[in-house]
Amino acid sequence: MSGRIAYALLLLLLLALAVPTAYAGTVPLEDSGDKPYILVTLPVLADIISGIAGERATVESLVSPGIAVITYELTPRDSARIEEASIFIYVGYGSEEVLGEYAKSIREYRGVVRLLDVLEPAGIASEDNPYFWLDPLRTANSLDYLVDILSRVDPEGRQYYESRAAQLRERLLELDEWIKEKVSLIPEDQRLLVTVRDTMRYYAERYGFEVVGFIVARPGTYEPTAGSVTRLLDAMIEKGVRVAFIEYEEAGTTLREVLETISEEAGVRTVEFLYIESLAPQLGVSSYEELMKANTMTLVENLARGRENGQASAGESVYKGSLFILEPFRYDFMIRGTLTLIAAMAASALVGSFAVIRGWAIFGDALAHGALAGLVVAYFIGASFYFGALAAGLFVALSVSAVERRTRLRADVVIAVTFVTMLSISIALLSRAGGATISIEDVLFADVTAVSPEMMARTVGLSLAIIAFTIAIGRHLLVYVVDPVIAAAMGVRTGILHYSLLALLALTIVTAFFAIGYVPAIAAMMVPPATAFIISRRPVEFMVKSVGIAVVSAIAGVYASYYLDVNAGASAILVSAGMFAVAVATHKAANSR
Amino acid sequence: MTLGAKAPACIMENVTVRYSQNSPPAIEGVSFKAELGEMVLLAGPNGGGKSTIIKTLLGLVKPEKGRVLVLGRDPSKDNDVRRLIGYVPQISELNIYAPLTLWDLVSLGRRPRFGALFRLPEEDVRIVNESIELVGLSDKAHKKLSELSGGMLARALIARALVQEPQIYLLDEPFESIDAQSESIIMDLLVREKKRGKLVIIAEHHMNGLDAVDRVIYVNRRILAVGKPEEVLPRLNPSMAGGSSG
Numbered sequence: 089m090s091g092r093i094a095y096a097l098l099l100l101l102l103l104a105l106a107v108p109t110a111y112a113g114t115v116p117l118e119d120s121g122d123k124p125y126i127l128v129t130l131p132v133l134a135d136i137i138s139g140i141a142g143e144r145a146t147v148e149s150l151v152s153p154g155i156a157v158i159t160y161e162l163t164p165r166d167s168a169r170i171e172e173a174s175i176f177i178y179v180g181y182g183s184e185e186v187l188g189e190y191a192k193s194i195r196e197y198r199g200v201v202r203l204l205d206v207l208e209p210a211g212i213a214s215e216d217n218p219y220f221w222l223d224p225l226r227t228a229n230s231l232d233y234l235v236d237i238l239s240r241v242d243p244e245g246r247q248y249y250e251s252r253a254a255q256l257r258e259r260l261l262e263l264d265e266w267i268k269e270k271v272s273l274i275p276e277d278q279r280l281l282v283t284v285r286d287t288m289r290y291y292a293e294r295y296g297f298e299v300v301g302f303i304v305a306r307p308g309t310y311e312p313t314a315g316s317v318t319r320l321l322d323a324m325i326e327k328g329v330r331v332a333f334i335e336y337e338e339a340g341t342t343l344r345e346v347l348e349t350i351s352e353e354a355g356v357r358t359v360e361f362l363y364i365e366s367l368a369p370q371l372g373v374s375s376y377e378e379l380m381k382a383n384t385m386t387l388v389e390n391l392a393r394g395r396e397n398g399q400a401s402a403g404e405s406v407y408k409g410s411l412f413i414l415e416p417f418r419y420d421f422m423i424r425g426t427l428t429l430i431a432a433m434a435a436s437a438l439v440g441s442f443a444v445i446r447g448w449a450i451f452g453d454a455l456a457h458g459a460l461a462g463l464v465v466a467y468f469i470g471a472s473f474y475f476g477a478l479a480a481g482l483f484v485a486l487s488v489s490a491v492e493r494r495t496r497l498r499a500d501v502v503i504a505v506t507f508v509t510m511l512s513i514s515i516a517l518l519s520r521a522g523g524a525t526i527s528i529e530d531v532l533f534a535d536v537t538a539v540s541p542e543m544m545a546r547t548v549g550l551s552l553a554i555i556a557f558t559i560a561i562g563r564h565l566l567v568y569v570v571d572p573v574i575a576a577a578m579g580v581r582t583g584i585l586h587y588s589l590l591a592l593l594a595l596t597i598v599t600a601f602f603a604i605g606y607v608p609a610i611a612a613m614m615v616p617p618a619t620a621f622i623i624s625r626r627p628v629e630f631m632v633k634s635v636g637i638a639v640v641s642a643i644a645g646v647y648a649s650y651y652l653d654v655n656a657g658a659s660a661i662l663v664s665a666g667m668f669a670v671a672v673a674t675h676k677a678a679n680s681r
Numbered sequence: 682m683t684l685g686a687k688a689p690a691c692i693m694e695n696v697t698v699r700y701s702q703n704s705p706p707a708i709e710g711v712s713f714k715a716e717l718g719e720m721v722l723l724a725g726p727n728g729g730g731k732s733t734i735i736k737t738l739l740g741l742v743k744p745e746k747g748r749v750l751v752l753g754r755d756p757s758k759d760n761d762v763r764r765l766i767g768y769v770p771q772i773s774e775l776n777i778y779a780p781l782t783l784w785d786l787v788s789l790g791r792r793p794r795f796g797a798l799f800r801l802p803e804e805d806v807r808i809v810n811e812s813i814e815l816v817g818l819s820d821k822a823h824k825k826l827s828e829l830s831g832g833m834l835a836r837a838l839i840a841r842a843l844v845q846e847p848q849i850y851l852l853d854e855p856f857e858s859i860d861a862q863s864e865s866i867i868m869d870l871l872v873r874e875k876k877r878g879k880l881v882i883i884a885e886h887h888m889n890g891l892d893a894v895d896r897v898i899y900v901n902r903r904i905l906a907v908g909k910p911e912e913v914l915p916r917l918n919p920s921m922a923g924g925s926s927g
């Protein structure tokens with residue numbers, strides 16, 4: 089989401105810059121150079137189009153080879169290239185579509201072509217499945233349309249383009265033959281494809297593969313859900329899948345981790361990489377043809393071997409006929425995810441209940457935004473995300489109390505100021521975070537489906553430690569949060585307690601942040617305690633109810649994720665929020681009696 | 682004015698307190714002694730420095746100049762000596778938005794005896810119940826703080842100080858929102874504590890039952906008068922003389 093925000097901000101900024109230049113631009117730029125300059129979003133398409141353009145035109149891709157579109161961020165230099173191009177070509181799906189929209193606004197619709205507008209009616213590609221070039225024959229069928237587009241910019245070149253397209257068609261047919269030959273080495277019952285996204289469908293159709301499944305269906309969407317992932321795992325086991333493939337574009341994403349996690353569970357090996365949108369010259373993939381050959385060889389090398397025996401699949405026997413209640417938990421990854429969610433939410437609720445009494449409910453926000461900024465900084469300097477976030481969380485906690493002491497402002501004012509400052513730092517840094525295949529956004533969208541055994545061990549371990557420490561100092565902490573002045577007057581060591589609570593809050597939010605995601609982590613600290621506050625009279629009751637609400641919400645969230653296909657952390661928070669609403673409503677009724 | 686043999690429980694020597702660098706001092710050159718078994722009224726106008734003196738004795742505020750000793754120790758450095766002080770803050774300073782009943786608030790005074798999950802031993806429970814009974818709030822013991830009136834909260838804070846079983850009571854305007862009947866009940870309690878050898882210091886602008894007060898210290902930034910109530914009060918502030926405020 090933050091990437092989207094960054095896009096939107098950049099879009100606004102650049103629109104502001106673009107409007108005056110558009111009016112000032114008296115010389116049409118496409119006439120100024122001797123050669124047409126064709127700008128294409130994706131490296132792989134740029135290579136195909138340059139095969140047609142030959143010497144007559146310069147073809148470049150907006151996204152550099154080696155960078156996934158999803159992590160690409162516009163730079164002012166690239167905006168200038170978009171402005172200068174004779175024509176801008178994009179496909180029109182997912183986050184790639186955003187680039188097209190941007191080009192339209194900066195070029196005021198001059199010479200912007202959306203390929204799907206022509207290829208979709210022609211039955212060559214669709215918005216849900218845009219990767220037509222992965223089938224050489226579909227690529228061949230698209231050539232006439234590409235020639236039309238080039239001829240629009242350079243009408244005299246039509247004949248030249250047509251003859252080059254004819255040569256290219258020949259090479260595509262040869263490529264098709266080559267692939268067929270290689271694929272014939274794979275036994276038919278082994279032509280099974282599991283990938284991160286639904287990218288290989290046209291290739292599969294063409295060469296007789298079955299697409300068993302993927303983590304995420306639609307381009308441009310993020311969230312896997314417990315339900316969709318479990319169904320994929322079921323299918324993998326049922327079909328006897330032995331190898332799952334990771335797309336190059338997903339190299340640094342959480343989605344890849346999800347696939348790896350469940351593959352491990354199904355006894356399936358994961359293999360890097362299938363190339364989809366991007367080229368990777370550093371890995372020997374610098375043209376469309378090399379991309380197709382590399383993908384094919386990866387498939388052949390990993391699928392052509394015979395079925396290995398003695399491979400017992402986990403959970404196979406439990407699957408059929410399990411109870412509604414138990415059904416989501418037939419695989420370990422769901423149990424891991426659920427335990428992690430419960431632990432993180434329980435610890436957040438307990439620590440959060442002290443924060444709520446102290447009047448620091450909004451602290452979770454400031455800490456989470458601080459942690460995000462720390463994570464981005466850690467990313468830039470190559471440090472550990474976890475410690476970057478934790479260090480920044482502690483920094484926020486300490487600066488809030490330092491400012492509060494110096495200025496005698498109320499804590500909420502100081503917290504609010506810190507919170508927007510940290511958010512701004514994150515946005516500023518995130519907008520500069522392009523240029524790598526790793527995506528910070530993915531770190532923010534933690535989900536129960538992506539919990540590795542190490543993540544579970546860390547989260548559950550830290551949560552239990554947090555809970556144990558909080559209970560151990562609870563009787564002192566309570567006196568402090570109820571009234572710091574009375575506590576100090578009673579000889580309670582309020583300084584130590586103050587910093588202990590701050591440290592607990594920072595540690596808890598960072599722990600939850602990585603395990604259950606950004607927004608759920610913030611909410612887990614506030615919503616269950618707020619709900620418990622309304623329905624409790626006494627401290628122990630308050631804390632027990634707060635933790636209880638968190639645990640019930642976590643479990644309900646997992647079921648919602650499984651049966652309704654929604655994000656588990658978010659649904660857990662919605663369940664808590666629902667309880668809050670009920671508590672408020674019934675509380676009112678009790679008062680008016 | 683001293684009771685002779687007993688050692689001073691509180692000593693302030695030439696104490697000056699400033700809340701920030703460039704503001705005038707809240708109190709300046711304040712010196713006095715108070716002994717166990719005494720009841721002292723700290724009188725003075727709004728902003729006169731009564732609360733500041735109490736907070737300095739508690740060690741919550743550090744003096745810029747001068748020496749403070751409570752039971753022979755420096756309260757700003759010694760947490761343990763604070764446990765021997767029963768502090769009753771002005772109720773406006775109390776956080777009532779906590780999931781606490783009146784009983785819980787009073788029981789905080791027994792904090793050192795809390796077990797796991799805030800559980801108190803039976804003997805302590807009895808002491809808490811007794812104190813609540815003494816301030817006449819037994820029927821309200823299980824009300825949440827946010828459901829209590831100002832006067833009830835004030836009485837609860839006094840009960841909280843009582844269960845602490847301190848050597849010294851520091852009460853900051855304890856009668857502010859308390860009705861006359863409760864005021865005399867509480868005054869009797871404080872007299873009882875005084876007779877048990879405790880030092881009781883009360884900060885108030887006005888007071889009705891002054892018979893029990895041994896000394897009045899009148900402060901308006903500096904100490905302006907010290908003496909028996911009937912000597913000091915009529916001179917400085919007629920409204921503070923017992924009978925006339927009715």
Ligand SMILES: Nc1ncnc2c1ncn2[C@@H]1O[C@H](COP(=O)(O)OP(=O)(O)OP(=O)(O)O)[C@@H](O)[C@H]1O
Nearest residue numbers: 700701706707725726727728729730731732733734
């Ligand atoms: N926390 C504070 N920060 C800055 N100045 C303060 C603070 N507390 C008190 N003061 C100032 O110190 C002086 C003494 O205040 P103090 O509260 O001790 O008076 P008081 O006698 O208790 O008044 P009242 O009868 O209104 O309770 C006042 O001028 C006040 O403005």
Ligand SMILES: [Mg+2]
Nearest residue numbers: 731732733853
């Ligand atoms: Mg005062």
